[in-house]
Amino acid sequence: MTATAVRTExxxxxxxxxxxxxxxxxxxxFADYAATFTEDGTFQHSPGVQPAVGQAGIVAELVEFHKRFEGDPVQRRHWFNHIALEPQADGSLRSTVYALVVTVRPGGKxxxxxxxVVHDVxxxxxxxxxxRSRMITHDQLV
Structure with missing residues (x-):
């Protein structure tokens, strides 16, 4: 397998x-997170969910999604690793990342x-x- 290298920087x-x-x-x-997307960026975090479009749409989607954790003292940490970058003809980068979500509650393990797998442009x-775009696939659903 040959991968096109990107500069170390x-x-x-x-x-x-x-x-x-x-x-x-x-x-x-969530507003800070959404600001890391382009103005017209798309974000699809779960299969079967329509992508959120634009920074305001991303914030609204995250607020709605996180309502399930109201009253739950959960802390979630997203761990990104094995970042593979591929330059595209239009100057963008296709990024494929393995991601684990670690969840912990007080006193718990x-x-x-x-x-x-996170698929970004x-x-x-x-x-x-x-x-510009993010689509996340979940390994347990493959």
């Missing part, structure tokens, strides 16, 4: 971007679920990295 920039993006999500800072500009 770009790879590190994407890792840094993902770290801050996931910390915003896990911290419940961490649980890992779900195991996912990223734009890297002088102003930073932005997600």
């Amino acid at each position: 770009v790879y590190a920039q994407v890792q840094h971007f993902y770290a801050h993006q996931m910390q915003a999500l896990d911290g419940g800072r 961490p649980e890992i679920a779900p195991s996912c 990223l734009l890297v500009t002088d102003e930073g990295v932005r997600t």
Whole structure:
């Protein structure tokens, strides 16, 4: 298998971007998370759910999704690893990432679920990295 390499600086920039993006999500800072997408970005976090479109749509989707955790002192951590970047003809990057979601409640043991693959299209500009589209597939549903 031959993979097209990206510059080390770009790879590190994407890792840094993902770290801050996931910390915003896990911290419940949904507007900050949505701001990591392009204005017309799309976000599909669960199979069968229509993609949220635009930053306001992403915030609304996250608020609705997280209502299931109201009154539950759960902490969720999204762990991204094995980031594979492929340059595209239009200058974007196709990013495929393995993701684990770690869930823990006070006094409990961490649980890992779900195991996912994140399929992103990223734009890297002088102003930073932005997600143009994200589709997440869940391993337990394959």
